[in-house]
Amino acid sequence: MIKVDNxxxxxxxxxxxxxxxxxxxxxxDKKRRVSKQKNEFWALKNVSFEVKKGEVIGIIGSNGAGKxxxxxxxxxxxKPTKGTVQxxxxxxxxxxxxxxxxxxxxxxxxxxxxxxxxxxxxxxLDEKFDEIVEFSELIDFLDVPIKxxxxxxxAKLAFxxxxxxxxxxxxxxxxxxxxxxxxxxxxxxxMMSMINGGTTVLYVSHSLSTVKELCNRVIWIEHGEVVKIGxxxxxxxxxxxxxxx
Amino acid sequence: xxxxKNILGNFKRYSxxxxxxxxxxxxxxxxxSVLGVLWSILQPILMMxxxxxxxxxxxxxxxxGTNFLVYLMTGIIMFNYFSEASNLAMSSxxxxxxxxxxxxxxxxxxxxxxxxxxxxxxxxxLIPWLGIIVLSYFGLGQYxxxxxxxxxxxxxxxxxxxxxxxxxxLITACISVFLRDMFYIYGIILIIWNYMTPVFYSIEILPExxxxxxxxxxxxxYLTGARSIVLASARPSFTQMGMMLAYGVGTLIIGLLLxxxxxxxxxxxx
Numbered sequence: 001m002i003k004v005d006n007x008x009x010x011x012x013x014x015x016x017x018x019x020x021x022x023x024x025x026x027x028x029d030k031k032r033r034v035s036k037q038k039n040e041f042w043a044l045k046n047v048s049f050e051v052k053k054g055e056v057i058g059i060i061g062s063n064g065a066g067k068x069x070x071x072x073x074x075x076x077x078x079k080p081t082k083g084t085v086q087x088x089x090x091x092x093x094x095x096x097x098x099x100x101x102x103x104x105x106x107x108x109x110x111x112x113x114x115x116x117x118x119x120x121x122x123x124x125l126d127e128k129f130d131e132i133v134e135f136s137e138l139i140d141f142l143d144v145p146i147k148x149x150x151x152x153x154x155a156k157l158a159f160x161x162x163x164x165x166x167x168x169x170x171x172x173x174x175x176x177x178x179x180x181x182x183x184x185x186x187x188x189x190x191m192m193s194m195i196n197g198g199t200t201v202l203y204v205s206h207s208l209s210t211v212k213e214l215c216n217r218v219i220w221i222e223h224g225e226v227v228k229i230g231x232x233x234x235x236x237x238x239x240x241x242x243x244x245x
Numbered sequence: 246x247x248x249x250k251n252i253l254g255n256f257k258r259y260s261x262x263x264x265x266x267x268x269x270x271x272x273x274x275x276x277x278s279v280l281g282v283l284w285s286i287l288q289p290i291l292m293m294x295x296x297x298x299x300x301x302x303x304x305x306x307x308x309x310g311t312n313f314l315v316y317l318m319t320g321i322i323m324f325n326y327f328s329e330a331s332n333l334a335m336s337s338x339x340x341x342x343x344x345x346x347x348x349x350x351x352x353x354x355x356x357x358x359x360x361x362x363x364x365x366x367x368x369x370x371l372i373p374w375l376g377i378i379v380l381s382y383f384g385l386g387q388y389x390x391x392x393x394x395x396x397x398x399x400x401x402x403x404x405x406x407x408x409x410x411x412x413x414x415l416i417t418a419c420i421s422v423f424l425r426d427m428f429y430i431y432g433i434i435l436i437i438w439n440y441m442t443p444v445f446y447s448i449e450i451l452p453e454x455x456x457x458x459x460x461x462x463x464x465x466x467y468l469t470g471a472r473s474i475v476l477a478s479a480r481p482s483f484t485q486m487g488m489m490l491a492y493g494v495g496t497l498i499i500g501l502l503l504x505x506x507x508x509x510x511x512x513x514x515x
Contacts, residue, residue, distance in 0.1 A: 011513065075349060077512070093349070096347045100344045105269065116261050122261050
């Protein structure tokens with residue numbers, strides 16, 4: 001279903017264009033030139049793994065370990081510097097909710113705009129419109145510009161739009177903690193029903209208890225490298241020990 | 246063959262998104278204004294009135310044997326389309342970075358949607374423009390512009406202009422991702438380009454040698470094409486029409502190739 005083969009991802013930390021003065025000096029003075037290698041940063045190093053259909057994979061690691069980069073590479077937002085990624089099936093990336101919401105537009109208009117960005121068709125959105133509205137609990141605010149929404153309301157709306165599809169591959173970056181307690185519970189149930197429906201899930205989270213509960217296998221990443229892949233409980237416990245022990 | 250099929254499939258798949266982006270632009274543009282979309286027609290009317298007064302009354306510009314008002318307006322609306330569309334297209338990729346960074350969307354959609362959005366606005370400005378032409382029958386601007394069969398060729402001219410604009414938009418969008426200075430540079434380029442295009446003067450007032458150079462300007466070709474139809478009721482020559490298409494398609498192809506080659510690197514720079 002997903003095959004990540006030897007993927008490496010390089011960023012140039014020195015991408016910010018230098019000032020005119022710096023650039024000018026560097027032209028003549030070799031010593032002043034910041035070496036290229038110094039500015040290179042490998043966010044992922046030779047990452048390989050395979051995910052089978054219907055599996056729920058957790059991805060854990062400290063901040064900046066490369067988790068989100070990995071998700072972006074898999075969802076096609078970034079092309080890997082080296083290596084290949086193969087995916088089969090419709091991917092629904094929930095890397096950041098509400099991408100492309102326009103604050104000036106109303107909730108109703110944003111449902112269509114955001115839906116279009118996520119690749120839904122007009123027909124599909126027309127059909128599912130009521131379902132989205134009902135799930136988001138925002139029926140009274142449909143014609144209010146979302147710049148007047150609270151962040152919780154925006155997140156609820158975004159989650160409802162993103163989860164209305166039944167994708168074959170679902171990529172989730174820490175979004176189950178959206179909204180109030182009631183909504184959190186609802187969104188967790190929604191995820192569970194998707195998982196039970198046979199969706200392949202890649203799930204990034206810092207909540208080890210949720211990871212243990214939801215996932216079959218866990219990938220532990222540190223400094224862009226895979227530390228361990230294995231049973232959810234074993235890897236999570238080991239990670240916990242390493243971090244706090 | 247499969248490549249073409251792929252492109253068309255992609256196009257169909259994202260046409261809804263394109264529509265949504267254009268609708269968004271319209272909604273945001275006229276949010277909280279009382280007159281709303283009416284401004285799309287009203288604004289060019291007012292602008293044309295000002296320009297007409299400035300150039301024909303204050304500066305006493307004229308072009309021999311033609312209705313100067315129609316001459317001026319044709320130039321203005323076409324050049325404004327080019328400058329506004331290519332300018333918006335240039336910033337479209339950078340502005341939408343937060344989207345590009347989160348969801349996979351073919352990036353050419355942003356410049357394309359901008360060129361279409363301004364294009365729709367352009368079509369609306371044709372209404373007051375036609376109004377002036379009709380008024381010329383009633384004595385506005387000395388010479389009458391006769392509506393004639395060659396008007397059917399105007400869409401051809403406009404489509405070529407659109408292709409050219411889109412091509413330039415793709416190129417500038419691409420450059421501006423890597424070099425933000427482009428925003429300022431292009432602003433200056435547009436001003437120079439405006440003066441080098443005979444929008445409010447006739448190319449005949451220039452010295453012979455300069456004329457040859459100025460005639461290489463694609464915008465000159467598009468403006469002249471439309472003007473010969475509207476002012477002289479004459480069909481542009483086949484060479485001219487061929488060149489219009491060649492400039493349009495050629496620029497678009499260069500733009501697309503450059504964009505395609507560089508688009509995977511955008512993400513590191515925006």
